[in-house]
Amino acid sequence: MCGIVGYIGTKKACPILLAGLSRLEYRGYDSAGVSTIEKDELSLMKDKGRVKNLSNLDGIDKLEGTIGIAHTRWATHGKPSKENSHPHQDNSKTFSVVHNGIIENYNELRNFLLDNGYTFYSQTDTEVIPNLIHYHYTKDTQNDDLKFLRAVKNACLEFKGSFAIEVISKLYPDNMIVVRQDSPLVIGTCEDEKYLSSDIPAILSYTRDFYLLNDLEFVVLTNTTAKFYDKNLNEIEKQTQNIEWNACSAEKDGFDDFMLKEIYEQPTAIRETIGSKISLNTKCEFDELGFTKDYLSNLNKIYIVACGTAMHAGLSGKNAIEKLCRIPVEVDIASEFRYRDPIIDEKTLCIFISQSGETADTIAALKLSKEKKAKTLAISNVIGSSITREADYSIYTHAGPEIAVASTKAYTSQVMLINILAIYFAEVLETCTTSYLNELKKDILELPKKIEETLKCNESIKNFAKQIYQEKDVFFLGRGIDETVAREASLKLKEISYIHSDSYAAGELKHGPIALIENDITVISILTDANLIKKTVSNIQEVITRGAKTLIVTNKEIDNSMFNFVINIPDTNCFISPILSIIPLQLLAYYISKEKGLDVDKPRNLAKSVTVE
Numbered sequence: 001m002c003g004i005v006g007y008i009g010t011k012k013a014c015p016i017l018l019a020g021l022s023r024l025e026y027r028g029y030d031s032a033g034v035s036t037i038e039k040d041e042l043s044l045m046k047d048k049g050r051v052k053n054l055s056n057l058d059g060i061d062k063l064e065g066t067i068g069i070a071h072t073r074w075a076t077h078g079k080p081s082k083e084n085s086h087p088h089q090d091n092s093k094t095f096s097v098v099h100n101g102i103i104e105n106y107n108e109l110r111n112f113l114l115d116n117g118y119t120f121y122s123q124t125d126t127e128v129i130p131n132l133i134h135y136h137y138t139k140d141t142q143n144d145d146l147k148f149l150r151a152v153k154n155a156c157l158e159f160k161g162s163f164a165i166e167v168i169s170k171l172y173p174d175n176m177i178v179v180r181q182d183s184p185l186v187i188g189t190c191e192d193e194k195y196l197s198s199d200i201p202a203i204l205s206y207t208r209d210f211y212l213l214n215d216l217e218f219v220v221l222t223n224t225t226a227k228f229y230d231k232n233l234n235e236i237e238k239q240t241q242n243i244e245w246n247a248c249s250a251e252k253d254g255f256d257d258f259m260l261k262e263i264y265e266q267p268t269a270i271r272e273t274i275g276s277k278i279s280l281n282t283k284c285e286f287d288e289l290g291f292t293k294d295y296l297s298n299l300n301k302i303y304i305v306a307c308g309t310a311m312h313a314g315l316s317g318k319n320a321i322e323k324l325c326r327i328p329v330e331v332d333i334a335s336e337f338r339y340r341d342p343i344i345d346e347k348t349l350c351i352f353i354s355q356s357g358e359t360a361d362t363i364a365a366l367k368l369s370k371e372k373k374a375k376t377l378a379i380s381n382v383i384g385s386s387i388t389r390e391a392d393y394s395i396y397t398h399a400g401p402e403i404a405v406a407s408t409k410a411y412t413s414q415v416m417l418i419n420i421l422a423i424y425f426a427e428v429l430e431t432c433t434t435s436y437l438n439e440l441k442k443d444i445l446e447l448p449k450k451i452e453e454t455l456k457c458n459e460s461i462k463n464f465a466k467q468i469y470q471e472k473d474v475f476f477l478g479r480g481i482d483e484t485v486a487r488e489a490s491l492k493l494k495e496i497s498y499i500h501s502d503s504y505a506a507g508e509l510k511h512g513p514i515a516l517i518e519n520d521i522t523v524i525s526i527l528t529d530a531n532l533i534k535k536t537v538s539n540i541q542e543v544i545t546r547g548a549k550t551l552i553v554t555n556k557e558i559d560n561s562m563f564n565f566v567i568n569i570p571d572t573n574c575f576i577s578p579i580l581s582i583i584p585l586q587l588l589a590y591y592i593s594k595e596k597g598l599d600v601d602k603p604r605n606l607a608k609s610v611t612v613e
Contacts, residue, residue, distance in 0.1 A: 036168075084123055507539060521549070
């Protein structure tokens with residue numbers, strides 16, 4: 001969840017490091033720090049709180065070094081404090097380290113180092129890293145060019161867990177060593193500069209050419225070179241990859257917050273997700289997959305595995321795949337999936353969804369599925385991310401950078417892509433008529449314009465938010481596909497407004513949850529499934545008679561007088577209706593948070609990329 005930045009080049013490192021940390025603030029953090037090499041000595045400046053606190057420290061503007069590392073920390077081991085913040089140094093102040101991830105065996109390593117005379121000044125797992133590097137460095141009797149690299153490598157091979165590490169040393173003022181294992185790290189390269197970060201947008205304004213690292217690839221950097229080694233220190237070749245994102249897309253472009261900007265970017269994001277995959281009277285194009293009818297028809301089951309919002313997108317995918325393809329689909333929370341010994345074999349297809357492609361639980365579930373001989377398919381927004389390199393197959397949403405912690409355009413793009421995937425499967429299997437699929441494709445192609453129309457509800461939603469922003473409890477109801485949207489809408493409200501909210505399948509109200517309904521409580525319902533409209537309206541009547549006030553999001557003709565507030569959205573195919581029906585509820589969560597004066601883009605305790613279990 002933490003953020004990493006690094007720089008080695010010809011300019012002062014500190015301003016570049018601070019700018020990179022500022023761009024990573026959306027990840028969630030509680031402290032920040034930098035370390036640079038100053039006249040063959042290591043500087044170390046860090047503090048609890050925001051990056052601006054770090055920027056205001058006495059002397060930070062006097063740092064002249066052209067090599068440095070920086071970090072924003074989200075506490076896992078030890079409370080938020082200056083002592084626990086990164087970077088960390090060894091006892092001799094020879095090595096400085098920043099680290100994302102968790103060293104699971106840090107207690108054993110800490111005890112080993114204590115027995116060998118080392119002292120610890122923090123409660124973190126990270127502090128073992130520079131001290132263990134120092135230990136291996138001093139034990140190495142060879143004084144060749146690879147001594148620094150060997151010390152880092154030997155230390156890393158002792159770690160259990162996940163890590164992305166940057167190391168600098170006063171003994172090697174022209175070098176930086178970096179390595180990753182199950183935690184994201186990229187290297188941006190220019191002619192005489194190298195930029196490093198856990199997230200591409202943090203350094204995208206400097207370069208679009210990136211090295212994407214695999215697990216346990218060690219890199220020795222100078223300002224002009226990058227040498228790559230495997231865990232046996234055999235040198236390996238690595239090619240750069242050009243990232244097409246526009247740097248300005250990671251800026252607010254006049255919007256008050258990234259979340260609002262990203263809500264309004266959804267017409268463009270959906271167009272990019274559709275791309276050339278869908279056109280009328282021709283089959284879907286997924287050349288990167290190449291699944292055969294024989295393979296798909298012999299599947300016993302498809303698992304869709306994800307966390308949070310991505311899991312909610314998976315629920316809409318279950319609906320589409322089962323109905324279009326007649327293949328059983330199970331949606332699982334990634335953090336639970338591998339601990340329940342799921343029934344997986346070579347007749348199972350496992351689909352993994354992650355916006356960042358770095359979600360630790362999802363990657364772990366993917367690795368388990370591969371061990372059990374299932375084919376694996378990743379859906380991500382980030383080309384070259386860990387999940388896409390682990391999976392057998394990968395497809396991309398192409399939604400562009402999403403900066404706000406609360407996901408909006410990534411969710412709707414995931415829903416879009418998995419529905420296109422369902423159409424592709426149906427065409428391969430020949431389980432649907434061409435005319436039916438063409439009607440669905442027509443609705444998909446019209447979707448960006450319908451999103452633009454839906455966004456016109458902005459002012460109405462803003463007014464409703466002013467009426468309910470002080471409430472303590474809100475309930476969301478839906479049936480069928482609308483119940484999946486109710487889950488996502490409830491999550492959005494919790495994430496950024498801190499209002500307690502729950503979602504329920506509307507038909508389950510009478511089986512317990514209706515006991516929570518009391519006078520003037522807000523109940524929000526989605527009504528887009530034509531087969532379930534009458535039944536859902538009947539369920540809503542049950543809360544109205546108990547004094548609830550109601551907000552309805554619908555694309556059907558209903559008696560508006562029955563409800564307190566109705567938002568009408570354009571009609572579309574039920575499979576893709578979540579893309580439209582969620583938009584007013586994204587806006588509602590946003591405006592409630594604004595009314596409460598909260599930090600919309602960086603809600604408390606949350607982070608954009610959850611890179612630890």
